[in-house]
Amino acid sequence: MAQRTGKSFTGVALWPRLILDADGNIDVNSRQYPSGKHQKSHWQTVLPIMNDVPIDVKGGDEIEVTFDFSLGGGDILTTPS
DSSP: OOHHTTTOOOOOOOOOOEEOSTTSOOESSSSSSTTTTOOOOOOOOOOOOOOSSSOOOTTOOOOOOOOOOOOOOOOOOOOOO
């Protein structure tokens, strides 16, 4: 099973970063920001599943992923500086 898992694509790993105030002084990072290095965190890795079954891949294959993100309800999304 490990051999097959190592040669397939299931989803894209995402590590949440929550900015809890307008000034960006209160934030929660599941990984070190901005380096992405490992750190102790109770936040789980988010893994959106991209297909009903894993897709077989091999070295040199490219996978293109397009994301569409909406907060809905008129909420404001700000970009950290």
